[in-house]
Amino acid sequence: MSSAAHRLEGVSRSWETLRDLSLVGGALDRASPRRREPGLLPVLLNDPLTRIVELVAGRVQVIESDGGCALFLRPPTTLDAKRLGVFLGQDGDGTAYLGVVGEVCDQAESSGTAPWRSLREVGVLLPGRDASLFAALQGLANWHAAHTHCPSCGAITEPDQGGWVRRCTQDLTEHYPRTDPAVIMAVTDAADRLLLARSPHWPPGRLSVLAGFVEPGESLEAAVAREVFEEVGVTVDEVRYLGNQPWPFPSSLMLGFTARTADPTLRLAGEEIAEALWVSRADLGEMVRAGRFRLSPIVSIARRMIEHWYGGPIDQR
Ligand SMILES: [Zn+2]
Numbered sequence: 001m002s003s004a005a006h007r008l009e010g011v012s013r014s015w016e017t018l019r020d021l022s023l024v025g026g027a028l029d030r031a032s033p034r035r036r037e038p039g040l041l042p043v044l045l046n047d048p049l050t051r052i053v054e055l056v057a058g059r060v061q062v063i064e065s066d067g068g069c070a071l072f073l074r075p076p077t078t079l080d081a082k083r084l085g086v087f088l089g090q091d092g093d094g095t096a097y098l099g100v101v102g103e104v105c106d107q108a109e110s111s112g113t114a115p116w117r118s119l120r121e122v123g124v125l126l127p128g129r130d131a132s133l134f135a136a137l138q139g140l141a142n143w144h145a146a147h148t149h150c151p152s153c154g155a156i157t158e159p160d161q162g163g164w165v166r167r168c169t170q171d172l173t174e175h176y177p178r179t180d181p182a183v184i185m186a187v188t189d190a191a192d193r194l195l196l197a198r199s200p201h202w203p204p205g206r207l208s209v210l211a212g213f214v215e216p217g218e219s220l221e222a223a224v225a226r227e228v229f230e231e232v233g234v235t236v237d238e239v240r241y242l243g244n245q246p247w248p249f250p251s252s253l254m255l256g257f258t259a260r261t262a263d264p265t266l267r268l269a270g271e272e273i274a275e276a277l278w279v280s281r282a283d284l285g286e287m288v289r290a291g292r293f294r295l296s297p298i299v300s301i302a303r304r305m306i307e308h309w310y311g312g313p314i315d316q317r
Contacts, residue, residue: 086137
């Protein structure tokens with residue numbers, strides 16, 4: 001194959017978008033106009049048909065079955081009215097879904113013996129609707145916990161509009177949930193090797209593609225190019241969109257891209273990256289087999305981007 005043909009093949013592959021990512025959901029009607037209904041949460045908490053998802057310290061209860069799982073959904077209890085509640089949406093038949101944020105001390109009062117699991121643990125196993133419910137509840141719970149005071153005047157804020165607004169108790173300003181865009185990029189060189197790197201916070205062997213937050217006034221493509229250059233001193237072009245995934249840890253939206261470089265020379269600067277290396281598909285396969293490479297979790301877009309470049313799933317839990 002000529003180098004030109006190889007290059008074209010690589011480019012056309014990079015234009016495909018990732019499908020079947022975890023947490024992208026869409027199977028739930030968020031019914032956002034209902035958030036403004038007066039007394040929405042008390043009404044739903046008094047309806048035994050309302051389904052409750054309870055979050056305690058980043059975990060919800062699930063019902064596990066062979067190879068899959070589903071959220072454990074229950075009717076409201078009197079305890080739920082004392083907790084932070086968020087209206088998550090409704091089904092076509094009108095069944096409403098309410099998230100409540102409990103304390104660790106409440107856990108013993110919860111019904112059933114269903115195990116408690118984190119979104120990282122079960123996000124890939126849950127059906128689309130359940131994964132969306134969990135991701136929205138986790139993101140909202142994180143936001144409420146971090147925005148107890150008004151950014152304008154410093155007074156206490158209180159939840160409003162079904163848990164989708166916090167309102168200042170002094171100046172009555174409304175504050176909305178935050179989502180922080182972050183770019184994550186599969187960078188390849190002319191030989192179609194993939195750039196992997198290790199954060200200083202990760203143990204040896206844990207490697208992934210580069211990622212970073214989009215800065216104010218910056219386009220997504222510019223953020224990809226800046227982050228790669230800052231972290232490993234490589235200049236990239238051909239930045240192409242690949243897919244996106246909500247990542248509520250605490251409030252990111254991961255925007256995946258591919259990018260190319262003509263010069264793979266690595267120049268690590270600063271303290272953001274402990275090590276970086278280019279791998280061929282054969283290198284990566286060998287590293288996995290030898291137990292020298294710890295992949296990102298299966299639920300993550302990072303893992304899916306690496307597998308997309310690799311050409312198929314990599315067998316590692
Ligand atoms: Zn205020």
